[in-house]
Amino acid sequence: MNLEEKTLSKNVIFEGRIITVHEDEVLLPNGNIASREVVEHPGGVAVVAVDEENNIYMVRQFRYPFQKVLLEIPAGKLNYGEDPFACGVRELKEETGLTAETFDYLGSFMVSPGFCGEKIHIYLARGLSKGSMQLDPDEFLEVEKCPINELLAMIMDNQIEDAKTVIGVLKTFQLLNVDKKLS
Amino acid sequence: MNLEEKTLSKNVIFEGRIITVHEDEVLLPNGNIASREVVEHPGGVAVVAVDEENNIYMVRQFRYPFQKVLLEIPAGKLNYGEDPFACGVRELKEETGLTAETFDYLGSFMVSPGFCGEKIHIYLARGLSKGSMQLDPDEFLEVEKCPINELLAMIMDNQIEDAKTVIGVLKTFQLLNVDKKLS
Numbered sequence: 001m002n003l004e005e006k007t008l009s010k011n012v013i014f015e016g017r018i019i020t021v022h023e024d025e026v027l028l029p030n031g032n033i034a035s036r037e038v039v040e041h042p043g044g045v046a047v048v049a050v051d052e053e054n055n056i057y058m059v060r061q062f063r064y065p066f067q068k069v070l071l072e073i074p075a076g077k078l079n080y081g082e083d084p085f086a087c088g089v090r091e092l093k094e095e096t097g098l099t100a101e102t103f104d105y106l107g108s109f110m111v112s113p114g115f116c117g118e119k120i121h122i123y124l125a126r127g128l129s130k131g132s133m134q135l136d137p138d139e140f141l142e143v144e145k146c147p148i149n150e151l152l153a154m155i156m157d158n159q160i161e162d163a164k165t166v167i168g169v170l171k172t173f174q175l176l177n178v179d180k181k182l183s
Numbered sequence: 184m185n186l187e188e189k190t191l192s193k194n195v196i197f198e199g200r201i202i203t204v205h206e207d208e209v210l211l212p213n214g215n216i217a218s219r220e221v222v223e224h225p226g227g228v229a230v231v232a233v234d235e236e237n238n239i240y241m242v243r244q245f246r247y248p249f250q251k252v253l254l255e256i257p258a259g260k261l262n263y264g265e266d267p268f269a270c271g272v273r274e275l276k277e278e279t280g281l282t283a284e285t286f287d288y289l290g291s292f293m294v295s296p297g298f299c300g301e302k303i304h305i306y307l308a309r310g311l312s313k314g315s316m317q318l319d320p321d322e323f324l325e326v327e328k329c330p331i332n333e334l335l336a337m338i339m340d341n342q343i344e345d346a347k348t349v350i351g352v353l354k355t356f357q358l359l360n361v362d363k364k365l366s
Contacts, residue, residue: 003245003252003323013197014204016220018298021197021204026247029323036247037199039222041298062186063296064209064219069186070296077297107341109349111294112301113246113253114260115201115224119344120295140186140212156357158290161302163346166292170353174339 002029005036018042018077041118045087046075046164048106048172049098049125055145056169057096057128062140071146071154072162073169075120084108084121092125094134096143101127106171111163122168124175148173185212188219201225201260224301228270229258229347231289231355232281232308238328239352240279240311245323254329254337255345256352258303267291267304275308277317279326284310289354294346305351307358331356 005026014021020040028034049057056073063070076091078084085103092098106122135141151169154160160169188209197204203223211217232240239256246253259274261267268286275281289305318324334352337343343352 001323001325003243003325005245005247016206017218018220019204019222021202021222023199024247028321030321032321034321035200037201038248039202039204039299040248041295044297060186062188063293064188064207065221065223065298065300066293066296070293072296107339108344109346110246110249110253110344111299111346112224112303113249113255113345114227115248116222116294116299117248118295138211138213138215138217140184142184142186152357156290156354161291161293162296163292163294163350166350167346167353170350170357171339174335174353174356 004029005034008033037115039116039118041116042080043078043119043121044075044164045078045084045091045121045123046073046168047088047092047123047125048073048168049092049096049100049128050148050172050176051128051145054148054176056148056151056172057098057143057145059095060142060144070162071160072165075164085123088121088123093131094136095141097131097133098125099129099131100125106168106175109163109167120164122164122171124172187212188217191216220298222299222301224299225263226261226302226304227258227347228261228267228274228304228306229256229351230271230275230306230308231256231351232275232279232283232311233331233355233359234311234328237331239331239334239355240281240326240328242278243325243327253345254343255348258347268306271304271306276314277319278324280314280316281308282312282314283308289351289358292346292350303347305347305354307355
């Protein structure tokens with residue numbers, strides 16, 4: 001079956017510092033015309049930093065769209081054209097002060113592919129060393145470390161809802177087979 | 184530490200059929216002023232429908248922002264004020280023709296809480312019965328079923344990147360302990 005939609009026109013509505021919004025007219029497989037609202041975003045990188053005791057470094061941050069403080073893995077936006085790995089190394093250092101001996105790629109995810117072009121890459125960082133945070137003067141967050149088993153329980157209990165954190169911790173759990181190691 | 188940002192002004196930029204975009208001025212904890220680009224979205228519901236042989240029903244759909252066909256769990260947008268459970272039952276039926284004896288709530292996730300208000304709820308559907316699909320005339324998708332172990336391998340190998348599918352399948356795997364059952 002042909003599933004493809006063909007762009008007929010593109011109307012840019014908003015070019016912000018972070019997102020660009022456009023509304024396109026598309027040709028559907030049945031010949032009908034429909035409109036598509038699209039949000040473009042540079043994407044981001046998140047890091048699951050695990051220490052020798054299977055603790056993960058987390059940050060607490062105010063998330064404006066939900067008007068609340070969330071517990072998340074460290075992450076940041078990609079600069080346009082930036083290498084995701086370089087971004088992950090930088091964001092981990094800035095937000096937690098940590099450097100790592102090894103970074104393993106845990107893959108990427110599309111946050112909401114029906115309307116949004118944002119993709120977030122995730123790395124697993126191990127062999128951690130502590131240093132000092134390098135926060136932007138207008139960035140506010142608190143760092144803490146949590147046992148991976150507690151984070152897993154919080155995820156399954158819906159106490160952690162941030163997509164990158166859910167995906168990063170669940171993939172880490174699969175990869176490290178933490179349950180088997182700890183039992 | 185006070186992490187909260189206080190809204191000073193709100194400027195609505197775009198009110199589409201699906202999303203609303205606004206740019207707000209906020210007061211930071213240090214007294215500085217910053218701007219926040221926010222995308223509001225009604226949210227959605229996704230369903231992991233698992234049969235007796237641990238196959239999951241999937242749909243293939245063209246995703247316009249990425250210009251490609253993705254393999255995803257069935258899902259749909261919430262109507263404003265709609266009950267997520269009712270939406271899940273409806274979307275499963277419309278997209279796959281399936282009805283289910285039981286629906287278990289797998290929790291919700293925020294797709295990208297830095298700029299977007301979208302939350303997606305996920306249900307696990309079991310005790311499946313087949314019926315006929317009820318697609319909208321302008322909706323195009325293909326249904327297929329995949330063994331959960333294959334989906335897990337595809338997720339860990341980054342062949343499946345859709346956030347709701349990654350989270351739905353990984354949570355189902357944790358909940359059902361499929362690996363232990365199958366081994």
